[in-house]
Amino acid sequence: MVAHLHGDQLPTWIEAATSTTNLPSLRHFAQHLERDLNAVTAGLTLPWNSGVVEGHVNRIKTLKRQMFCRAGFALLRKRVLLAP
Numbered sequence: 001m002v003a004h005l006h007g008d009q010l011p012t013w014i015e016a017a018t019s020t021t022n023l024p025s026l027r028h029f030a031q032h033l034e035r036d037l038n039a040v041t042a043g044l045t046l047p048w049n050s051g052v053v054e055g056h057v058n059r060i061k062t063l064k065r066q067m068f069c070r071a072g073f074a075l076l077r078k079r080v081l082l083a084p
Helices: 007-018 024-035 037-045 051-066 073-082
Strands: none
Touching: 007 024, 007 037, 024 037, 051 073
């Protein structure tokens, strides 16, 4: 469903997962997916994602953690702009 963008199958999967009694963690996960079903279905159906943006955010946060209490904002800005 995730790899082939079959979000239309999500309600059926949620129904099957919530009816299981021997996997309470899976049942709770499926119940939480129902809270925002439209967004989850869109994420599993549409070809667009925010992977590139999340990668940049992760890179910037890593640089920020490396420089914690070591330098000011000016050096952090230079590293963010010049880092590959």
